[in-house]
Amino acid sequence: MARIIDAVRSGYDRYAVADSLRLDAGEGSVALDEPLSGRTTFKIGGPADVVVTPESRGKLIDCLRTLREAKAPFFVLGKGSDLLVSDSGYRGVVLDLGDGLTDVTSDGCELTCQAGVPIVEASEMAAALGLTGLEFACGIPGSVGGAVFMNAGAYDGCVADVLKEAEVVFPDGHRETLSVDELALGYRTSRVRTDGLVVVSATFELSRGDEEKIRARMDELTARREAKQPLELPSAGSTFKRPEGHFAGQLISEAGLQGYRVGGAEVSTKHAGFVVNVDRACAADVRAVIAHVQEVVAEKDGVTLEPEVRFLGWF
Structure with missing residues (x-):
């Protein structure tokens, strides 16, 4: 009876889905009611109904087919570096690609990485191969799949500059390899994000260097990050997108909001563009800080700050 009630409330039978996913991904690759705090850089988040970690391309495809047939809600997770998960968690299945799908191959000046490869490691591998173009990514904490999803960038470089193509799965289950032009990468967006695609792998077209x-360039960028960003505290990186004609951090600083705190969440005193977890913050703390910053900046400057952080679950 409890299982029936749970299925009615959530819209799907998570126990049946978990059983099917075990057949797809392996017994040890599926967990129920696992807190997501350990899978995000904010170190915040309640439990997901089911977490599955497919360890190969084929297992990922099988899992996606199972979820599609069960009509189960799901969320694709990389390194959780741009994510705030609700304190109540997520009523659905989390596909964690950050601990699987980590194969890398190179061919001449091309580097192909599966979606779970940390973009930092891709940058390091490129450097070891004498390939230039991914230096900007040396401090970005996300995965390759996430980097394509949001066209990650820093220090005058972004994924769109070096991406050749990506293998993706469409919502109906078919797979295609899309060129960078077909992926429609823009500022913190892409067709992956707008069309609900799932990245399997990405190929970067680099140059000999x-x-x-x-x-030396990577060391320079790392030193700049360490000097200016609160890397010693849990966060989701830049909290807000860059508003046209402005810098979010500057607007927040000029509004006198550095150090503004709710519970364990605070606007960083080191870099105003970051909301950080200074003392066991919960998601509600972070959300309250974000909302207050948006309200104050809108009143003072007439600028709407759009979060770069994504929200998962009920807020």
Whole structure:
């Protein structure tokens, strides 16, 4: 009876789905009611109904087919570096690609990474191969799949500059390899995001370079990040997108909001563009800080700050 009530409330039978996913991904790859706090860089988040970690391309395809046939809600997770998960968690299945799908191959100046490869590691591998173009990604904490999803970028570089193509799965289950033009990458967006695609792998088209110069550039960017960003505290990186004609951090700083705190969440005193988890913050704390910053900046400057952080679950 409890299982029937749960299925009615959530709209699907999570126990049956979990059983099917075990056949797809393996017994040890599926967990129920697992907190997501350990899978996000904010270190915040309640439990997901089901978490599945497919360890290969084929297992991912099988899992997606099972979820589609069961009409189960699901969310694709990389490194959780741009994500705030509700304190009540997520009523659905989390497909965690960050602990699987980590194969990398190279062919000349091309580097192909599966979706779960950390983009930082892709940058390191490129440097080791004497390939230039991914230096900008040396400090981005997300996965390759997530980087394509949001066209991640930093320090005058972004994924769109070096991406050749990506293999994706469409909502109806068919797979295609789309060129960078077909992926429609823009500022913190892409067709992956707008059309609900799932990235399987991405191929970067890089150039030959001098490894010493490549590493010197990466060291320079790392030093700049460490000097300016609150990397010592859990966060989801830049909290807000860059508003046209402005810088979010500057607007927040000029509004006197650095150090503004709710519970354990705070506007960083080191970089106003970051909301950080300073003392066991919950998702409600972070959401309250974000809402207050938006309200104050809108009143003071007439600028709407749009979160770069994504929200998962009920808020």
